[in-house]
Amino acid sequence: MMYTEKVMDHFANPRNVGILEDADGVGQVGNPVCGDMMTFYIKVKDDRVEDVKFQTFGCGAAIAVSSMVSEMAKGRTLAEALAITNDSVAEELGGLPKNKMHCSNLGADALHEAIHDYQARRSGAVPRTPKPMDAHEHEGEACPYCDSSLEHADKVFCRACRVEFDECPACGGVTKKGDKACVHCGKPLGPDAQA
């Protein structure tokens, strides 16, 4: 099985699915291009996440992650909720397949967005409109050489090919560091491009 029992449990019986019409904060991450989109709603009382609901468009991992985040956040102080990381969520789920770590594991980000939205509203700022659903950079992109999904830590990297990538300034596709031309659009790259 590619997913742990815990992931399958949260996928089959997700906790806290739904919408809070009178939410104090709303957070949204992801986009359909990558296949995953999450919306989190929170009610806050006495600086605690009193209630939390979510909606998710996405794969089994994305749904399980959202459910787990909602469970981890409920009843916690805002500071505690902000300390939840995507990695700690994956850990609670008994691990996620490697290729799902970056695209589907965005639940904590969505929760944090909701908390930031709440804080912005309280400080009298204009309520934050949910982030537009544009592609988060590179996520979901695959290595042009071996088709494995790319890592996006501090650099864009293919673990299988051990190749580091840059972004092509012309077409935005990932290109191998040091390549003379973009593999996607053929535009010259690097110092040669200036020449």
Add this chain to the structure above:
Amino acid sequence: MRRVYLDHIAATPVHPTVREAMEPFLGGTFGNPRSFHAEGQAALAAVEEAREKVSALVGSDPAEIYFTSNGTEANNFAIKGLALGRKAQGSHIVVSAIEHVSVLNPVKALEKLGFASTAVPVDGAGRVDPAVVEKALTPQTVLVSVMTANSEVGTIEPVAEIAALCRARNVLFHTDAVAAAGNIPVDVKALGADALSLAADQFYGPKGAAALYVRRGTRILPLLDGGVQEGGRRGGTENVAGIVGMGRAAELARTEMAGRTSRMQALRDRLLEELPKRVDRVLVTGSREARLPHHASFCVEFVEGEAMMLSLDMKGVAASSGSACASKSLKASHVLLAMGLDHATAQGSLVFSLIDDTTREDIDHLLEVFPPIIDRLRRMSPLYTRHLKENRR
């Protein structure tokens, strides 16, 4: 729990008589076909008999069949072997935008060796227009590869027309018939193909056995350099049991195709008809008319394919999806995008492919479990919520 297997395009079950035919070669008849002793010669005779049966399935001479280990190898062999064999004449390759990765990636590999390529677009039904292929040909073009049928959307391509226009211009034509051969009539002479790939696990044969047809007199460079096996064009000790299984499966496909087709097509039509009736905002992908007889594919709006696949699996139904999440690379299906679908819709890809044993009860089971699954996933989908809100306005 009832299991309903509707993932023919991933693998078919091995037919009992195929397994029976293979068994001696996993036991007592273990010889190497290249050995000049009785054990070896028994194995060689079995391989050659299988070659005859596979050639009969596609209407070729036995000597035009080269066994490979899978469809991917057959496609690599064809693309690289044919293009490199004509490198002196030109360095341009034409493919369709919806080819399998085992065609597209060998072309990419050849680009690093100085070849250029053109991927011709398809229409909304996934059909390649021969006139568009013709326009893509240049004086440099040495090879065209268009699949016989697409496994993701089931569309059967007008390959005979494309082969004819290639022939007229002295351009080689290869067709990836992995999804088609053994399931619909495929005749290399009628098609006019110079090379054609087929795989046993698509017609109740074993995995690990496939073949490339190469028209007699066509120059093709080996992919695996080695010994004298397969006329020196594909080195390596033969997968004797697998090849024997492929031969038996080809024989069965030839004699049973008509019956299989009529059984599966009626059920397939019911599925294509009923599923969009049971759930709203479900669209059929691929051609309705020119379609593999065992293939039904859809895009379900507002939900994601892997989540549907997992949910169906929990209800006993095995299906597949071309969604980004369902693939290891997390990329949306290049086939659905080439057909003009947007990313969100393409994520809702779902493919059902029937096997000969599929029953009406199986299809009824699917039709029964499907609506509640979609209802549950849509209730948690922000895209569906947005759709409902917009409709209310």
